[in-house]
Amino acid sequence: MKIYNTLTRKKEEFQPLNDNSVKMYACGITVSGEAHIGHAIQAVIFDIIRKYLEKKGYNVTYARNYTDVDDKIIAKANELGIDATELARANIKKTDEDMLRLGVDEATMTLKATEHIKQIIEFVQILIDKNYAYSTEKGDVYFSVEKFKDYGKLSNRTLEDALDGVRVENEENKKSPYDFALWKSAKPNEIFWESPWGKGRPGWHIECSVMNYYNLGEQIDIHGGGRDLIFPHHENEIAQTESLTGKQFAKYWVHNGLVRINGQKMSKSLNNSIYLNDLLNQYDREVIKFALLQTNYRNDINITEGLFENSKKHLLAFYKILKEIEELGFNSNETNKQIDEEFNEAMDDDFNTAKALAKLYGYFKTMQQKLLKKDDTVIKDYNAIRETYRLLGIFTQNSDEFIKNNKLETEIPNEIKELAKQRWQAKQDKNWVESDRLRLLMQQKGYDIKDLKDDYEIFSK
Numbered sequence: 173m174k175i176y177n178t179l180t181r182k183k184e185e186f187q188p189l190n191d192n193s194v195k196m197y198a199c200g201i202t203v204s205g206e207a208h209i210g211h212a213i214q215a216v217i218f219d220i221i222r223k224y225l226e227k228k229g230y231n232v233t234y235a236r237n238y239t240d241v242d243d244k245i246i247a248k249a250n251e252l253g254i255d256a257t258e259l260a261r262a263n264i265k266k267t268d269e270d271m272l273r274l275g276v277d278e279a280t281m282t283l284k285a286t287e288h289i290k291q292i293i294e295f296v297q298i299l300i301d302k303n304y305a306y307s308t309e310k311g312d313v314y315f316s317v318e319k320f321k322d323y324g325k326l327s328n329r330t331l332e333d334a335l336d337g338v339r340v341e342n343e344e345n346k347k348s349p350y351d352f353a354l355w356k357s358a359k360p361n362e363i364f365w366e367s368p369w370g371k372g373r374p375g376w377h378i379e380c381s382v383m384n385y386y387n388l389g390e391q392i393d394i395h396g397g398g399r400d401l402i403f404p405h406h407e408n409e410i411a412q413t414e415s416l417t418g419k420q421f422a423k424y425w426v427h428n429g430l431v432r433i434n435g436q437k438m439s440k441s442l443n444n445s446i447y448l449n450d451l452l453n454q455y456d457r458e459v460i461k462f463a464l465l466q467t468n469y470r471n472d473i474n475i476t477e478g479l480f481e482n483s484k485k486h487l488l489a490f491y492k493i494l495k496e497i498e499e500l501g502f503n504s505n506e507t508n509k510q511i512d513e514e515f516n517e518a519m520d521d522d523f524n525t526a527k528a529l530a531k532l533y534g535y536f537k538t539m540q541q542k543l544l545k546k547d548d549t550v551i552k553d554y555n556a557i558r559e560t561y562r563l564l565g566i567f568t569q570n571s572d573e574f575i576k577n578n579k580l581e582t583e584i585p586n587e588i589k590e591l592a593k594q595r596w597q598a599k600q601d602k603n604w605v606e607s608d609r610l611r612l613l614m615q616q617k618g619y620d621i622k623d624l625k626d627d628y629e630i631f632s633k
């Protein structure tokens with residue numbers, strides 16, 4: 173099995189540190205708001221990596237964390253006039269519910285920063301004692317980047333490059349601009365804990381080093397996260413942990429691509445965020461997973477309007493074939509082993525879910541042909557598909573239920589299309605009264621129209 177390792181920038185044969193046990197950690201969510209599609213993609217991918225490693229016979233310990241104290245959470249809590257801990261707790265509960273609905277299994281360990289404050293203080297103190305970190309008069313503690321000679325090895329940056337893209341904040345007492353905060357002194361109205369350096373709270377990067385060290389040990393096999401975390405977050409995790417242990421922290425660094433919405437970055441300012449809860453209200457979780465896993469995890473995923481509708485269309489067609497096979501009443505546990513082998517082959521190549529899903533089109537075409545010929549070996553294909561693709565979270569439902577619950581957007585009737593055409597013409601002729609009348613007529617029949625630049629779009633209300 174090969175995994176792409178960001179650290180070496182190549183696909184490597186997977187060989188765990190200890191026999192067949194695998195320790196895996198993935199940076200989780202900063203719970204300042206509800207989970208969005210980017211969080212969902214990351215959670216789905218590492219859930220699948222974990223499940224596939226288990227299928228290969230590895231004994232996997234998988235840890236995920238919640239960042240439940242940070243600047244954004246504090247700002248949001250102040251804005252709402254509630255306690256930061258309370259806000260984090262509520263968001264964690266909601267996120268857990270959404271992830272469960274999406275069919276993401278709970279990790280072996282779910283870790284929270286606020287439950288590791290004692291360990292964080294201990295870890296930071298060791299770094300100070302070893303001369304890798306220093307405290308300031310104000311009560312901040314910084315990691316001294318120049319002391320860690322391997323800094324930049326993950327993101328392939330020199331120290332000078334490292335300054336680009338780093339926020340410079342509250343840092344008048346730093347010895348060097350490269351240094352980053354391990355412990356932040358408390359500002360007024362901020363949540364704080366007592367420490368040897370005064371009242372304060374942990375920096376973001378230290379959490380993950382500490383949670384790894386105290387829960388998984390000095391070294392882990394796989395460290396994961398979104399590609400946007402490579403620098404500075406993961407680079408800083410390496411610096412902290414390796415300075416403390418003197419050993420290589422993670423053997424394989426696995427990073428998933430980012431999400432784009434119609435080609436644009438997803439952001440609050442563009443107001444184009446897709447929240448997981450809304451998406452789950454609109455689409456079946458299998459439809460969502462089928463759509464997302466068609467892109468290989470290392471690539472960026474572009475979410476377009478038709479993506480989920482299209483995924484639903486394909487899954488519906490597949491489920492209808494499954495249903496036809498069920499109706500033949502064959503009773504057999506035999507399976508077509510080739511389907512499972514080809515699936516493993518795709519997944520052995522850096523978890524290539526896109527390739528595994530693409531195979532389905534050929535399998536279902538063959539099954540359709542077998543159905544026509546009343547070839548009873550079709551049941552072997554059916555069994556193999558049900559068993560194998562369960563790992564990706566698809567074909568896990570009763571086919572009747574799936575077909576009943578997933579309806580495609582209905583075709584627009586010709587009568588409505590004609591009304592829309594006439595209305596468009598009236599609008600071109602600047603006959604506003606007629607154009608309004610026709611639109612009202614459409615609305616009364618349950619449809620409406622959206623004007624685009626040189627065109628229009630009909631939708632059902």
Ligand SMILES: [Zn+2]
Pocket residue numbers: 198199200380405
């Ligand atoms: Zn992290």
